[in-house]
Amino acid sequence: MVIPTKPHATLLASPGLGHLIPMVELANRLTAHHNFHVTIFVVTMEPGPNKPNLLPNQPNTLKPLYDLVVLPYVDSSAHMGPSDKIMTRLVIMMRGYVSSLRSELGSMEQNPTLLVVDLFGTEFLTLADEFNMIKYVYIPSNAWFLAQTVCVPLLDKQVKHEGPLIIPGCKRVEYDDILDPVFDPENKDYDEYVRIALDIGTADGVLVNTWEDLEPTTLFSFKNNKVLKEIFNKPVYPVGPLVRPVRPECLGEELSEWLNKQPKESVLYVSFGSGGTLSSQQTIELALGLEISQQRFIWVVRPPIEHDGAGALFHAMDGQDHMISQYLPPGFMTRTRNLGKVIPMWAPQMEILAHPSVGGFLSHCGWNSTLESLVNGVPIIAWPLYAEQNMNAALMDEEVGVAVRPKVLPTKVIVGREEIKKLINKIMVDDEGIKIRERVKEVQGYAKRALTTEGSTY
Incomplete structure (x- = not known):
């Protein structure tokens, strides 16, 4: 034999x-x-x-x-x-x-x-x-x-x-x-x-x-x-969506307790992936946009990089600088301490997106992050930085219907605080965002079905 x-x-x-x-x-x-x-x-x-x-x-x-x-x-x-x-x-x-x-x-x-x-x-x-x-x-x-x-x-x-x-x-x-x-x-x-x-x-x-x-x-x-x-x-x-599974223990006790206290789908998660960062000016505008929106948030912040004034770019971070507050507007941390969480450098993204309290994702639209948002039924504010992320953002906005984008390209022009506020409110609370929130739940269902034995991926 x-x-x-x-x-x-x-x-x-x-x-x-x-x-x-x-x-x-x-x-x-x-x-x-x-x-x-x-x-x-x-x-x-x-x-x-x-x-x-x-x-x-x-x-x-x-x-x-x-x-x-x-x-x-x-x-x-x-x-x-x-x-x-x-x-x-x-x-x-x-x-x-x-x-x-x-x-x-x-x-x-x-x-x-x-x-x-x-x-x-x-x-x-x-x-x-x-x-x-x-x-x-x-x-x-x-x-x-x-x-x-x-x-x-x-x-x-x-x-x-x-x-x-x-x-x-x-x-x-x-x-x-x-x-x-x-x-x-x-x-x-x-x-x-x-x-x-x-x-x-x-x-x-x-x-x-x-x-x-x-x-x-x-x-x-x-x-x-x-x-x-x-x-x-x-x-x-x-063969997708292939994303890593959720491990709730990765949230940690403090973050888990805070999320558990927030209303359903009330928190905006803000992160630009493992290689994205913003200019100093864009970091300040984003901070003020979050503040004036008055929406709950979790923001993964990295030290900004100075360059010719464009809004964003790829930058490999070495993790050595965790003094994040020095890059934010004066008093921002105090004024928003009851509104959101600022996390330096890295956060357990999949676990955050999977939490019932999270209702939006301001994302660089890397494909991994995009899929993680879709499989968890979370609508996207698309903020592409590099590589094919502009295509991903266009696909999510124009074809799939689960995202909104700034009127200007963040890589070329600073996105102002008022526009950021409008984007956040559209996704999180405005009536015009209802269709987007409904649509992303449909896509979430399709994603789950694709991985079943009857699905296209299996």
Whole structure:
């Protein structure tokens, strides 16, 4: 009698929790539902033995469902120029780890059968050919972003600052929402983005952290639109929403007690993700907007970064400065002490969004945060900062109908306190926000259904 071994999936995650958390959730689904043995390889941005700070998906007393291997640090700084932007730097860094993963795959006792890489790991797909593995790309974002990406090579460096991108069978991408590399075909980011798009076409298929009811038109077009199929003819599988499960104990006693005392859906949660921060002026305007709205809030505050006056940008925080009050308007903490909570640097986001007292989320619209809001039925005030977040905001506002946006782009203009007040009140208390609050509950139901055995994701 021959006893078959488990299929072995190898997952490769780019640096940052925004890419790692969706990979972890995918690993858990592959092990729980399909009996895979999964190894997640993680690329690190700095030397050191520490493993990524993940919140486990099962009680601490249980062994994780997957193996987590941190690849030894590779210093690629010599290959980076001072003008290289974040996408180019990530790609160069990832490129330096190809030989490390090759060695790890070659030393495994069981020959791996499946390789899954994220958007910045597409150059590793050639290793799947060396080891005779099935190969997939996992997009930890939405199908609309995937559609834009695979269509970019057709632009042939002819994109001008003139109008929207037309994607066959899909919602067009308006000028202000286009991903930055597409704007400037002369920089390295554009070349790397085009290469990534072409690499995706060499995979056996693509997994996307979305579901049929959320993006029916785009997913239908990948299957049935003749023009889009000529551009990209590989299967696209919606596997979302993959978000980490709620662990109530992460709230902590003080925050949990405070939330429990607040009325249902009365608290606005404000956070810009693990890599977002605001300018000093925008931080002050946001503080005053929260104050004059007179709505309850939880605000995760990071020290601002000074720059040319734009409202927001990506900035990797080192966590060294927790004296948050010095960056807020004088007397703000005293005046709002009975209204809200100011939390420095980090908060248990999924647990906060899942609490019945939370009724709105002022968010940078990173895709993980967006999904966490949707699965908990929380409407969004969209405040995009970088990457594809403008597209996410547009999708939530114009297509899904669960969000509102400022009249100006926060990355280009300071959003004033009065507009912030109006956005908050619209979501939290105004009659015109009722439809948005009702709609997000519908989407929450669709998200739950997608993960059942009858759903599109299962």
